[in-house]
């Protein structure tokens with residue numbers, strides 16, 4: 001009979017030995033490698049949880065290693081939280097990006113793992129209201145694309161960014177930390193809004209507001225840069241674009257988009273993109289009938 005348990009413990013044994021010998025993983029700057037190591041450990045521990053052959057000492061070594069690397073992450077995260085509270089978050093967060101590297105489209109990486117800890121995101125425990133037709137479920141913009149948004153739109157502390165469908169608030173929180181801009185998150189799901197407010201309060205960010213509202217009814221008069229990570233499609237997107245066009249008829253505004261809504265926004269004759277529009281990168285549009 002094939003021994004599944006033993007087969008599972010072998011890769012765990014090899015991994016643990018490899019990671020135990022790599023002391024560089026405890027250097028704070030080895031973020032990418034540490035996050036990858038933690039992911040691999042969690043994955044393997046999960047898979048051997050039912051295997052009777054996974055011996056106690058081996059599991060204890062894996063758990064000790066996981067705890068040690070997690071402690072390094074927690075210390076790093078706390079140092080960044082302190083820097084944010086002292087107004088130095090921008091340099092610290094930009095320091096974790098790879099200079100000159102274009103953000104690739106899909107997926108989350110070590111920067112998202114760090115940002116999620118730094119912003120103290122909580123998974124909402126309340127039931128989430130079901131989405132109406134044309135509404136898109138929650139998914140955060142990957143952190144490297146938020147930093148790309150800041151660069152491409154050259155956001156400064158004179159801007160007021162409005163994230164339409166802001167979820168747990170990644171975009172307003174990161175933009176405010178990195179630029180000092182006033183940021184407003186509009187989100188229909190109350191549990192997300194409450195979580196985003198707690199994240200802002202815990203970092204003493206007083207330039208960020210989160211409103212539990214439908215984007216079709218929200219006050220758009222304060223923003224000059226509106227961000228959409230494909231929060232809705234169809235008729236809702238049409239209504240919101242019409243409202244933004246109305247805003248643009250009497251003042252200067254810009255839109256920034258990410259994801260599939262970019263193609264629809266790019267077809268609006270009153271908007272001019274600052275670069276070739278693409279759904280896999282942030283695209284910034286200027287309203288031309290202002």
Ligand SMILES: C[S@@+](CC[C@H](N)C(=O)[O-])C[C@H]1O[C@@H](n2cnc3c(N)ncnc32)[C@H](O)[C@@H]1O
Pocket residue numbers: 135136137138139140141163164165166167168169170171186187188189192213214215216228229230231232236
């Ligand atoms: C793809 S997520 C984007 C989250 C966030 N903007 C980000 O980039 O991290 C879309 C969000 O839009 C919200 N949403 C969908 N329809 C909405 C509406 N009509 N008004 C306000 N928020 C809406 C969803 O609840 C979800 O949190």
